[in-house]
Amino acid sequence: MTCRSIGRADAGIMGAFFIDAPPMLPADPIAAVTHADPYPYYRHLAQSRPFHFDPALKLWVAASAAAVAEVLGHSDARVRPVGQAVPPALAGAAAGELFGRLIRMNDGPAHAALKGIVMARLMRLDLDRVRVRTQQLAAALPRATSDDAHEAMRWMFTLPVLAVADTLGLPLHHDEDGHVSTRMAGFVATYAAAMSPLASAADVEAGNVAAQWLTRNVEQCADAAPHDGLLAALRQDAALADIAPPKWIANAVGLMIQACEATAGLVGNTLVALGREPTSARDNINARVARVAHDDPPVQNTRRFMAADAIIGGQPLRTGDTILVLLAAAAHDPDGAGPAEDRPWTFGTGRHGCPGAALAQMLAASTVQALLDRGVRPERLLPGLRYRPSVNARIPQFQ
Numbered sequence: 001m002t003c004r005s006i007g008r009a010d011a012g013i014m015g016a017f018f019i020d021a022p023p024m025l026p027a028d029p030i031a032a033v034t035h036a037d038p039y040p041y042y043r044h045l046a047q048s049r050p051f052h053f054d055p056a057l058k059l060w061v062a063a064s065a066a067a068v069a070e071v072l073g074h075s076d077a078r079v080r081p082v083g084q085a086v087p088p089a090l091a092g093a094a095a096g097e098l099f100g101r102l103i104r105m106n107d108g109p110a111h112a113a114l115k116g117i118v119m120a121r122l123m124r125l126d127l128d129r130v131r132v133r134t135q136q137l138a139a140a141l142p143r144a145t146s147d148d149a150h151e152a153m154r155w156m157f158t159l160p161v162l163a164v165a166d167t168l169g170l171p172l173h174h175d176e177d178g179h180v181s182t183r184m185a186g187f188v189a190t191y192a193a194a195m196s197p198l199a200s201a202a203d204v205e206a207g208n209v210a211a212q213w214l215t216r217n218v219e220q221c222a223d224a225a226p227h228d229g230l231l232a233a234l235r236q237d238a239a240l241a242d243i244a245p246p247k248w249i250a251n252a253v254g255l256m257i258q259a260c261e262a263t264a265g266l267v268g269n270t271l272v273a274l275g276r277e278p279t280s281a282r283d284n285i286n287a288r289v290a291r292v293a294h295d296d297p298p299v300q301n302t303r304r305f306m307a308a309d310a311i312i313g314g315q316p317l318r319t320g321d322t323i324l325v326l327l328a329a330a331a332h333d334p335d336g337a338g339p340a341e342d343r344p345w346t347f348g349t350g351r352h353g354c355p356g357a358a359l360a361q362m363l364a365a366s367t368v369q370a371l372l373d374r375g376v377r378p379e380r381l382l383p384g385l386r387y388r389p390s391v392n393a394r395i396p397q398f399q
Protein backbone atom coordinates (compact mmCIF):
# COMPACT_ATOMS: atom_id res chain seq x y z
CA MET A 1 0.00 0.00 0.00
CA THR A 2 1.37 3.40 -0.93
CA CYS A 3 1.13 6.45 1.34
CA ARG A 4 -1.40 8.05 -0.99
CA SER A 5 -3.72 5.07 -1.00
CA ILE A 6 -4.38 5.32 2.73
CA GLY A 7 -7.98 6.44 2.98
CA ARG A 8 -9.86 7.76 5.96
CA ALA A 9 -11.17 4.32 6.97
CA ASP A 10 -7.70 2.79 6.93
CA ALA A 11 -6.30 5.74 8.78
CA GLY A 12 -8.91 5.26 11.49
CA ILE A 13 -7.77 1.69 11.98
CA MET A 14 -4.08 2.43 11.78
CA GLY A 15 -4.43 5.69 13.66
CA ALA A 16 -1.43 7.00 11.74
CA PHE A 17 -0.89 9.21 8.71
CA PHE A 18 2.01 9.81 6.44
CA ILE A 19 2.67 13.52 6.18
CA ASP A 20 2.00 13.49 2.44
CA ALA A 21 -1.50 12.01 2.89
CA PRO A 22 -4.13 13.97 0.99
CA PRO A 23 -5.27 16.97 3.03
CA MET A 24 -8.66 16.05 4.42
CA LEU A 25 -10.35 16.80 7.67
CA PRO A 26 -10.09 14.24 10.46
CA ALA A 27 -13.10 11.92 10.66
CA ASP A 28 -13.69 12.83 14.29
CA PRO A 29 -11.86 14.32 17.30
CA ILE A 30 -10.13 11.02 18.06
CA ALA A 31 -8.77 10.64 14.53
CA ALA A 32 -7.59 14.27 14.88
CA VAL A 33 -4.97 13.23 17.45
CA THR A 34 -2.81 11.52 14.81
CA HIS A 35 -3.91 13.54 11.76
CA ALA A 36 -1.24 15.36 9.72
CA ASP A 37 -2.80 18.79 10.40
CA PRO A 38 -5.82 18.70 12.73
CA TYR A 39 -5.73 22.38 13.73
CA PRO A 40 -8.11 23.93 11.15
CA TYR A 41 -10.63 21.22 12.19
CA TYR A 42 -10.14 21.94 15.91
CA ARG A 43 -10.51 25.68 15.29
CA HIS A 44 -13.74 25.09 13.41
CA LEU A 45 -15.11 22.82 16.16
CA ALA A 46 -14.22 25.32 18.91
CA GLN A 47 -16.08 28.04 17.08
CA SER A 48 -19.05 26.20 15.59
CA ARG A 49 -19.72 23.40 18.13
CA PRO A 50 -18.12 24.46 21.43
CA PHE A 51 -19.91 21.75 23.44
CA HIS A 52 -21.85 19.04 21.66
CA PHE A 53 -22.80 15.38 21.64
CA ASP A 54 -21.12 13.18 19.02
CA PRO A 55 -23.62 10.37 18.36
CA ALA A 56 -21.11 8.18 16.51
CA LEU A 57 -18.53 8.32 19.31
CA LYS A 58 -21.28 8.40 21.99
CA LEU A 59 -19.31 11.12 23.75
CA TRP A 60 -19.93 14.70 24.68
CA VAL A 61 -17.19 16.85 23.17
CA ALA A 62 -15.85 20.03 24.80
CA ALA A 63 -14.02 22.03 22.13
CA SER A 64 -13.95 25.71 23.04
CA ALA A 65 -11.59 27.08 25.69
CA ALA A 66 -14.60 28.07 27.82
CA ALA A 67 -16.20 24.61 27.60
CA VAL A 68 -12.90 22.84 28.35
CA ALA A 69 -12.34 25.04 31.41
CA GLU A 70 -15.92 24.47 32.58
CA VAL A 71 -15.61 20.67 32.35
CA LEU A 72 -12.19 20.50 34.01
CA GLY A 73 -13.46 22.73 36.83
CA HIS A 74 -16.69 20.79 37.41
CA SER A 75 -16.83 18.85 40.67
CA ASP A 76 -19.03 16.06 39.21
CA ALA A 77 -16.80 15.52 36.17
CA ARG A 78 -14.47 12.75 37.37
CA VAL A 79 -11.34 11.12 35.98
CA ARG A 80 -12.81 7.60 36.17
CA PRO A 81 -16.30 6.25 35.46
CA VAL A 82 -18.35 5.71 38.63
CA GLY A 83 -17.83 2.14 39.85
CA GLN A 84 -14.84 1.49 37.60
CA ALA A 85 -11.70 2.67 39.38
CA VAL A 86 -9.51 0.55 37.11
CA PRO A 87 -10.07 -0.34 33.42
CA PRO A 88 -11.31 -3.97 33.15
CA ALA A 89 -8.30 -4.90 30.97
CA LEU A 90 -5.91 -4.00 33.83
CA ALA A 91 -8.00 -5.08 36.83
CA GLY A 92 -6.91 -7.95 39.05
CA ALA A 93 -3.16 -7.77 38.43
CA ALA A 94 -0.15 -5.60 39.21
CA ALA A 95 -0.76 -3.07 36.42
CA GLY A 96 -4.27 -2.40 37.72
CA GLU A 97 -3.13 -2.15 41.32
CA LEU A 98 -0.63 0.56 40.38
CA PHE A 99 -3.19 2.34 38.17
CA GLY A 100 -5.74 2.43 40.99
CA ARG A 101 -3.31 4.21 43.31
CA LEU A 102 -2.28 7.02 40.96
CA ILE A 103 -3.52 10.50 41.83
CA ARG A 104 -4.12 11.00 38.09
CA MET A 105 -6.79 8.30 38.31
CA ASN A 106 -8.49 9.29 41.58
CA ASP A 107 -10.77 12.06 42.81
CA GLY A 108 -11.75 13.20 46.28
CA PRO A 109 -9.63 12.49 49.37
CA ALA A 110 -7.55 9.80 47.57
CA HIS A 111 -6.39 12.55 45.24
CA ALA A 112 -6.31 15.82 47.14
CA ALA A 113 -3.75 15.26 49.91
CA LEU A 114 -1.12 13.54 47.81
CA LYS A 115 -1.69 15.92 44.87
CA GLY A 116 -0.94 18.83 47.21
CA ILE A 117 2.31 17.18 48.27
CA VAL A 118 3.40 16.30 44.72
CA MET A 119 2.59 19.79 43.47
CA ALA A 120 4.42 21.57 46.27
CA ARG A 121 7.49 19.38 45.87
CA LEU A 122 7.63 19.72 42.07
CA MET A 123 7.25 23.50 42.38
CA ARG A 124 10.24 23.61 44.72
CA LEU A 125 12.50 21.63 42.38
CA ASP A 126 15.70 23.39 41.41
CA LEU A 127 15.23 23.17 37.62
CA ASP A 128 18.75 24.46 36.90
CA ARG A 129 20.17 21.59 38.88
CA VAL A 130 17.90 19.08 37.13
CA ARG A 131 18.98 20.56 33.77
CA VAL A 132 22.66 20.04 34.57
CA ARG A 133 22.06 16.46 35.70
CA THR A 134 20.01 15.81 32.56
CA GLN A 135 22.93 17.04 30.44
CA GLN A 136 25.20 14.65 32.35
CA LEU A 137 22.80 11.78 31.68
CA ALA A 138 22.70 12.73 27.99
CA ALA A 139 26.49 12.57 27.90
CA ALA A 140 26.27 9.03 29.32
CA LEU A 141 23.85 7.87 26.61
CA PRO A 142 25.86 6.55 23.71
CA ARG A 143 24.77 7.18 20.13
CA ALA A 144 23.74 3.63 19.15
CA THR A 145 23.40 4.08 15.38
CA SER A 146 23.96 6.68 12.68
CA ASP A 147 20.23 6.60 11.94
CA ASP A 148 18.75 9.93 13.10
CA ALA A 149 15.18 8.59 13.30
CA HIS A 150 16.26 5.69 15.49
CA GLU A 151 18.26 7.93 17.80
CA ALA A 152 15.46 10.47 18.13
CA MET A 153 12.91 7.75 19.01
CA ARG A 154 15.27 6.16 21.51
CA TRP A 155 16.09 9.43 23.30
CA MET A 156 12.53 10.78 23.35
CA PHE A 157 11.41 7.80 25.41
CA THR A 158 14.55 7.53 27.51
CA LEU A 159 16.22 10.75 28.59
CA PRO A 160 13.23 12.55 30.21
CA VAL A 161 12.27 9.45 32.21
CA LEU A 162 15.84 8.80 33.36
CA ALA A 163 16.05 12.46 34.41
CA VAL A 164 12.89 12.09 36.53
CA ALA A 165 14.25 8.86 38.04
CA ASP A 166 17.48 10.68 38.86
CA THR A 167 15.55 13.61 40.36
CA LEU A 168 13.70 11.16 42.58
CA GLY A 169 17.09 9.84 43.69
CA LEU A 170 16.78 6.36 42.19
CA PRO A 171 20.14 4.82 41.32
CA LEU A 172 20.80 4.48 37.59
CA HIS A 173 23.38 1.87 36.76
CA HIS A 174 26.35 2.67 34.55
CA ASP A 175 28.45 0.07 32.69
CA GLU A 176 32.25 -0.01 32.69
CA ASP A 177 32.31 2.47 29.78
CA GLY A 178 30.28 4.96 31.81
CA HIS A 179 27.13 4.42 29.74
CA VAL A 180 23.91 4.71 31.70
CA SER A 181 21.43 1.81 31.73
CA THR A 182 18.10 2.62 30.06
CA ARG A 183 16.30 -0.28 31.77
CA MET A 184 14.19 1.94 34.02
CA ALA A 185 12.93 3.95 31.04
CA GLY A 186 12.17 0.69 29.20
CA PHE A 187 9.92 -0.56 32.01
CA VAL A 188 8.21 2.84 32.29
CA ALA A 189 7.46 2.92 28.54
CA THR A 190 6.15 -0.65 28.74
CA TYR A 191 3.80 0.30 31.58
CA ALA A 192 2.65 3.48 29.84
CA ALA A 193 1.81 1.46 26.69
CA ALA A 194 -0.22 -1.02 28.77
CA MET A 195 -2.44 1.82 30.05
CA SER A 196 -3.61 2.70 26.54
CA PRO A 197 -7.07 1.55 25.49
CA LEU A 198 -5.33 0.32 22.32
CA ALA A 199 -3.10 -2.08 24.33
CA SER A 200 -3.13 -5.77 23.34
CA ALA A 201 -3.29 -8.63 25.86
CA ALA A 202 0.48 -9.03 25.42
CA ASP A 203 1.03 -5.30 26.15
CA VAL A 204 -1.01 -5.65 29.37
CA GLU A 205 0.93 -8.75 30.39
CA ALA A 206 4.21 -6.85 29.86
CA GLY A 207 2.67 -3.95 31.81
CA ASN A 208 2.09 -6.27 34.79
CA VAL A 209 5.75 -7.25 34.83
CA ALA A 210 6.79 -3.60 34.47
CA ALA A 211 4.46 -2.48 37.30
CA GLN A 212 5.93 -5.09 39.63
CA TRP A 213 9.51 -4.22 38.72
CA LEU A 214 9.03 -0.46 39.04
CA THR A 215 7.18 -0.68 42.36
CA ARG A 216 9.75 -3.05 43.84
CA ASN A 217 12.59 -0.87 42.59
CA VAL A 218 11.22 2.25 44.32
CA GLU A 219 10.40 0.28 47.51
CA GLN A 220 13.88 -1.19 47.70
CA CYS A 221 15.64 2.10 46.95
CA ALA A 222 13.57 4.25 49.31
CA ASP A 223 15.71 3.73 52.43
CA ALA A 224 18.96 4.54 50.65
CA ALA A 225 17.58 7.41 48.55
CA PRO A 226 19.49 10.69 48.97
CA HIS A 227 17.98 12.97 51.64
CA ASP A 228 17.87 15.92 49.26
CA GLY A 229 16.08 13.94 46.52
CA LEU A 230 12.41 14.05 45.55
CA LEU A 231 11.67 10.52 46.76
CA ALA A 232 12.85 11.29 50.31
CA ALA A 233 10.78 14.49 50.29
CA LEU A 234 7.63 12.69 49.11
CA ARG A 235 8.16 9.99 51.71
CA GLN A 236 8.57 12.51 54.51
CA ASP A 237 5.51 14.57 53.50
CA ALA A 238 3.41 11.44 53.04
CA ALA A 239 4.32 10.17 56.51
CA LEU A 240 3.31 13.52 58.03
CA ALA A 241 -0.02 13.36 56.18
CA ASP A 242 -0.60 9.73 57.21
CA ILE A 243 -0.48 8.47 53.64
CA ALA A 244 0.41 4.77 53.48
CA PRO A 245 3.65 3.70 51.72
CA PRO A 246 1.97 1.81 48.85
CA LYS A 247 0.26 5.04 47.79
CA TRP A 248 3.23 7.38 47.77
CA ILE A 249 5.44 4.68 46.25
CA ALA A 250 2.90 4.19 43.42
CA ASN A 251 2.87 7.92 42.83
CA ALA A 252 6.65 8.15 42.75
CA VAL A 253 6.47 5.54 39.97
CA GLY A 254 3.59 7.63 38.60
CA LEU A 255 5.86 10.65 38.09
CA MET A 256 8.05 8.62 35.73
CA ILE A 257 4.97 7.29 33.95
CA GLN A 258 3.48 10.77 33.52
CA ALA A 259 6.83 12.00 32.21
CA CYS A 260 7.10 9.27 29.58
CA GLU A 261 4.78 9.51 26.60
CA ALA A 262 3.73 13.17 26.90
CA THR A 263 7.30 14.44 27.15
CA ALA A 264 8.34 12.13 24.30
CA GLY A 265 5.57 13.76 22.26
CA LEU A 266 6.75 17.24 23.14
CA VAL A 267 10.31 16.35 22.11
CA GLY A 268 9.12 14.76 18.87
CA ASN A 269 6.74 17.59 17.94
CA THR A 270 9.52 20.12 18.60
CA LEU A 271 11.85 18.17 16.29
CA VAL A 272 9.12 18.25 13.63
CA ALA A 273 8.74 22.03 14.06
CA LEU A 274 12.51 22.53 13.82
CA GLY A 275 12.69 20.31 10.74
CA ARG A 276 10.10 22.46 8.98
CA GLU A 277 11.95 25.74 9.39
CA PRO A 278 15.29 26.84 7.95
CA THR A 279 18.26 26.25 10.25
CA SER A 280 18.86 30.01 10.29
CA ALA A 281 15.40 30.59 11.79
CA ARG A 282 16.02 28.29 14.75
CA ASP A 283 15.84 30.35 17.87
CA ASN A 284 16.12 29.55 21.52
CA ILE A 285 15.09 25.92 22.08
CA ASN A 286 13.23 26.68 25.33
CA ALA A 287 11.06 29.20 23.52
CA ARG A 288 10.49 26.75 20.65
CA VAL A 289 9.35 24.02 23.06
CA ALA A 290 6.94 26.44 24.73
CA ARG A 291 5.48 27.38 21.34
CA VAL A 292 5.11 23.73 20.31
CA ALA A 293 3.39 22.90 23.62
CA HIS A 294 0.78 25.44 22.57
CA ASP A 295 0.64 25.00 18.78
CA ASP A 296 1.22 21.25 18.27
CA PRO A 297 0.60 19.80 21.73
CA PRO A 298 1.54 16.27 22.78
CA VAL A 299 -1.57 15.67 24.92
CA GLN A 300 -4.51 16.51 22.66
CA ASN A 301 -7.41 15.45 24.83
CA THR A 302 -8.46 13.96 28.13
CA ARG A 303 -11.73 12.49 29.40
CA ARG A 304 -14.19 13.08 32.18
CA PHE A 305 -17.02 10.89 33.45
CA MET A 306 -20.14 12.33 35.05
CA ALA A 307 -20.79 11.23 38.63
CA ALA A 308 -24.13 13.11 38.81
CA ASP A 309 -26.65 14.77 36.51
CA ALA A 310 -25.51 18.31 35.70
CA ILE A 311 -25.83 21.16 33.24
CA ILE A 312 -22.59 21.76 31.34
CA GLY A 313 -22.18 24.07 28.38
CA GLY A 314 -25.89 24.78 28.74
CA GLN A 315 -26.72 21.10 28.04
CA PRO A 316 -28.23 18.51 30.37
CA LEU A 317 -25.77 15.69 31.08
CA ARG A 318 -26.65 12.45 32.86
CA THR A 319 -24.73 10.38 35.39
CA GLY A 320 -22.46 8.02 33.47
CA ASP A 321 -22.04 10.31 30.45
CA THR A 322 -18.48 10.67 29.12
CA ILE A 323 -16.92 13.92 27.94
CA LEU A 324 -14.00 14.13 25.54
CA VAL A 325 -12.14 17.29 26.54
CA LEU A 326 -10.25 18.72 23.56
CA LEU A 327 -7.25 20.50 25.07
CA ALA A 328 -5.76 20.97 21.60
CA ALA A 329 -8.97 22.61 20.32
CA ALA A 330 -9.00 24.96 23.32
CA ALA A 331 -5.43 25.97 22.43
CA HIS A 332 -6.58 26.88 18.91
CA ASP A 333 -9.85 28.53 19.93
CA PRO A 334 -9.61 32.04 18.46
CA ASP A 335 -11.83 33.33 21.28
CA GLY A 336 -9.95 31.65 24.12
CA ALA A 337 -6.89 32.51 26.14
CA GLY A 338 -4.74 29.95 27.99
CA PRO A 339 -5.99 28.46 31.27
CA ALA A 340 -3.43 30.68 32.99
CA GLU A 341 -0.72 33.02 31.82
CA ASP A 342 2.11 31.09 30.11
CA ARG A 343 0.45 27.72 30.68
CA PRO A 344 -0.38 25.78 27.54
CA TRP A 345 -3.70 23.88 27.50
CA THR A 346 -1.88 20.59 26.90
CA PHE A 347 -1.04 20.51 30.63
CA GLY A 348 -4.73 20.67 31.59
CA THR A 349 -6.16 22.83 34.33
CA GLY A 350 -8.29 22.55 37.45
CA ARG A 351 -7.71 20.09 40.25
CA HIS A 352 -6.05 17.49 37.99
CA GLY A 353 -3.87 19.98 36.12
CA CYS A 354 -0.32 18.77 35.46
CA PRO A 355 2.07 19.61 38.29
CA GLY A 356 5.06 18.82 36.04
CA ALA A 357 4.57 21.43 33.31
CA ALA A 358 7.74 23.44 33.97
CA LEU A 359 9.83 20.31 34.50
CA ALA A 360 8.42 18.71 31.33
CA GLN A 361 9.27 21.70 29.14
CA MET A 362 12.78 21.89 30.55
CA LEU A 363 13.31 18.14 30.00
CA ALA A 364 11.96 18.36 26.45
CA ALA A 365 14.26 21.29 25.64
CA SER A 366 17.27 19.48 27.14
CA THR A 367 16.49 16.34 25.13
CA VAL A 368 16.06 18.26 21.87
CA GLN A 369 19.30 20.17 22.52
CA ALA A 370 21.17 16.96 23.31
CA LEU A 371 19.95 15.38 20.06
CA LEU A 372 21.01 18.44 18.05
CA ASP A 373 24.40 18.39 19.79
CA ARG A 374 24.78 14.73 18.76
CA GLY A 375 24.30 15.70 15.14
CA VAL A 376 20.66 14.68 14.68
CA ARG A 377 19.20 16.81 11.86
CA PRO A 378 15.45 17.41 12.34
CA GLU A 379 14.82 17.93 8.62
CA ARG A 380 16.01 14.37 8.00
CA LEU A 381 13.25 13.04 10.26
CA LEU A 382 10.39 14.50 8.22
CA PRO A 383 10.18 12.09 5.27
CA GLY A 384 9.49 9.20 7.68
CA LEU A 385 7.05 11.07 9.91
CA ARG A 386 3.98 9.26 11.10
CA TYR A 387 2.14 9.43 14.39
CA ARG A 388 1.96 6.61 16.86
CA PRO A 389 -1.53 5.10 17.15
CA SER A 390 -3.16 6.80 20.14
CA VAL A 391 -6.54 8.15 21.22
CA ASN A 392 -5.09 11.12 23.07
CA ALA A 393 -1.33 11.64 22.62
CA ARG A 394 0.33 13.10 19.52
CA ILE A 395 3.70 11.38 19.41
CA PRO A 396 5.74 11.26 16.22
CA GLN A 397 6.95 7.88 15.13
CA PHE A 398 10.00 8.64 13.02
CA GLN A 399 10.72 5.81 10.58
Ligand code: HEM
Nearest residue numbers: 103104255258259262263266302346347348352354356360
Ligand atom coordinates in the same frame (compact mmCIF):
# COMPACT_ATOMS: atom_id res chain seq x y z
C1 HEM B 1 4.95 17.44 27.90
C2 HEM B 1 4.81 16.69 28.95
C3 HEM B 1 3.55 16.60 29.75
C4 HEM B 1 2.26 16.89 29.41
C5 HEM B 1 1.74 17.44 28.09
C6 HEM B 1 1.45 16.59 30.55
C7 HEM B 1 0.07 16.76 30.59
C8 HEM B 1 -0.73 16.42 31.66
C9 HEM B 1 -2.15 16.54 31.69
C10 HEM B 1 -3.04 17.06 30.55
C11 HEM B 1 -2.57 16.12 32.89
C12 HEM B 1 -4.00 16.13 33.43
C13 HEM B 1 -4.84 15.09 32.84
C14 HEM B 1 -6.30 15.33 33.17
O1 HEM B 1 -6.67 16.33 33.81
O2 HEM B 1 -7.12 14.50 32.77
C15 HEM B 1 -1.40 15.70 33.63
C16 HEM B 1 -1.42 15.20 34.89
C17 HEM B 1 -0.31 14.89 35.60
N1 HEM B 1 1.01 15.08 35.23
FE1 HEM B 1 1.63 15.75 33.45
N2 HEM B 1 2.24 16.14 31.56
C18 HEM B 1 3.54 16.14 31.13
C19 HEM B 1 4.67 15.79 31.84
C20 HEM B 1 4.68 15.53 33.18
C21 HEM B 1 5.86 15.35 33.99
C22 HEM B 1 7.29 15.48 33.50
C23 HEM B 1 5.43 15.07 35.25
C24 HEM B 1 6.22 14.83 36.49
C25 HEM B 1 7.41 14.35 36.57
C26 HEM B 1 3.98 15.05 35.23
C27 HEM B 1 3.19 14.77 36.30
C28 HEM B 1 1.81 14.70 36.26
C29 HEM B 1 1.00 14.23 37.37
C30 HEM B 1 1.48 13.70 38.70
C31 HEM B 1 -0.34 14.34 36.95
C32 HEM B 1 -1.59 13.95 37.73
C33 HEM B 1 -2.15 15.19 38.38
C34 HEM B 1 -3.54 14.98 38.92
O3 HEM B 1 -4.25 14.07 38.49
O4 HEM B 1 -3.93 15.75 39.80
N3 HEM B 1 3.56 15.36 33.96
N4 HEM B 1 -0.28 15.92 32.86
